[in-house]
Amino acid sequence: MEPPEVKPKIILASNSPRRRYLLKRAGLRFAVIPSRIREGEPGGAPPERFVRELAIAKARDVAGSHPESWVIGADTVVVVDGTVLGKPPSIEEARRMLTRLSGRTHEVLTGFCIYRRLDERLFADTVRTAVQFKELAPAEIEWYIRTGEPFDKAGAYAIQGIGTFLVRRIEGSYTNVVGLPVCEVIEILIREGVVGYERPQPAPLEGAAERDAS
Numbered sequence: 001m002e003p004p005e006v007k008p009k010i011i012l013a014s015n016s017p018r019r020r021y022l023l024k025r026a027g028l029r030f031a032v033i034p035s036r037i038r039e040g041e042p043g044g045a046p047p048e049r050f051v052r053e054l055a056i057a058k059a060r061d062v063a064g065s066h067p068e069s070w071v072i073g074a075d076t077v078v079v080v081d082g083t084v085l086g087k088p089p090s091i092e093e094a095r096r097m098l099t100r101l102s103g104r105t106h107e108v109l110t111g112f113c114i115y116r117r118l119d120e121r122l123f124a125d126t127v128r129t130a131v132q133f134k135e136l137a138p139a140e141i142e143w144y145i146r147t148g149e150p151f152d153k154a155g156a157y158a159i160q161g162i163g164t165f166l167v168r169r170i171e172g173s174y175t176n177v178v179g180l181p182v183c184e185v186i187e188i189l190i191r192e193g194v195v196g197y198e199r200p201q202p203a204p205l206e207g208a209a210e211r212d213a214s
Helices: 017-025 047-063 091-101 138-146 162-166 174-178 182-191 208-213
Strands: 010-012 070-080 083-085 105-116 121-133 167-171
Touching: 010 017, 017 174, 017 182, 047 070, 047 105, 047 121, 070 091, 083 091, 091 138, 105 174, 105 182, 121 174, 121 182, 138 162, 162 167
Parallel strands: 010 070
Antiparallel strands: 070 083, 070 105, 105 121, 121 167
């Protein structure tokens, strides 16, 4: 007789290695089941609403097959001058993005959703972080492009990777820039009783050992 299937309590609806890393560093145990939702362009929608709605769509997509699990969906974009910068498809586009961000402050927006279909518990929000770049010399941009790092990153850089040298300062959540606002996500999971902390054992009173032995 085959053992019953163990249903994951938490599912990350993303194949992003950065989001997996962040949740593991936060001590969570979870399964990874990427969403089938394709990321498009925001069109006329405000970026903060676009990323939130896309995160909801990703969570709902995976939760359809796992109604008892808490599913985490997320989407991250870089915004400068009201324009959304996605993942550069070419060297030319990466160069254009990095040149545009050089010496300026932009916003990183991450929409996230935590959803359990079983009882329709859904929490979604958008977190924003301001990121200031240093002035980049053309040679620095070309060198960074040659590392290959920009090509699967929104805005053509990774703050947690080689691209850390681009960033002069940030205002707001660092993990949000990496790809998931961990503080906000964990707060909701704790509040809903999905994760928690074991109550520490009280320290023995002084002299208790002697009394027990008597």
